[in-house]
Amino acid sequence: MQSIIQNCLTKLSSSNKWRKNYQGQEWLKDYYLISWTNLTLFAEYLEMVLQYGFISIFAVAFPLGPLFSLINNLVEIKIDAFKILTQYKRPLPKRAQDIGMWQRILSTITYLAVITNGLILAFTSDFIPRLVYKYSYENNPIHNNLKGYVKFTLSVDTFHLNGIQTEC
Numbered sequence: 001m002q003s004i005i006q007n008c009l010t011k012l013s014s015s016n017k018w019r020k021n022y023q024g025q026e027w028l029k030d031y032y033l034i035s036w037t038n039l040t041l042f043a044e045y046l047e048m049v050l051q052y053g054f055i056s057i058f059a060v061a062f063p064l065g066p067l068f069s070l071i072n073n074l075v076e077i078k079i080d081a082f083k084i085l086t087q088y089k090r091p092l093p094k095r096a097q098d099i100g101m102w103q104r105i106l107s108t109i110t111y112l113a114v115i116t117n118g119l120i121l122a123f124t125s126d127f128i129p130r131l132v133y134k135y136s137y138e139n140n141p142i143h144n145n146l147k148g149y150v151k152f153t154l155s156v157d158t159f160h161l162n163g164i165q166t167e168c
């Protein structure tokens with residue numbers, strides 16, 4: 001990232017000198033571009049996998065996250081296209097069977113996300129206690145519509161004070 005910023009600043013600070021010196025010499029402009037290394041795509045993949053992990057694991061906790069992620073990715077596509085087209089040399093093509101270890105990482109994150117979202121729903125929602133109330137009083141028509149659900153969820157204790165039974 002530092003080399004990209006340095007390359008942009010060099011071009012911007014001496015833009016007139018650059019145009020005059022290299023007028024018509026496209027090969028010389030291309031020579032001074034940043035070289036494509038084996039780790040160039042690593043940062044791009046890492047950024048996308050981290051974003052996918054946060055969005056999928058915590059989708060239940062923050063439902064607007066996927067929308068913000070979509071907006072971020074639309075902007076990121078334009079920025080990456082500019083970066084690859086103007087700042088880097090053309091990469092040499094290499095044959096690849098798939099995305100490698102990233103596939104295993106993404107599938108692990110997916111399985112973890114399913115478990116995490118299920119646990120978040122189970123521990124933070126009222127769905128399971130409502131079902132318990134509804135089916136424990138299933139035969140009683142008064143309790144079939146969740147009318148006494150709030151009283152059911154409150155703790156009630158009976159104790160005797162001076163021979164009088166009291167609920168609290």
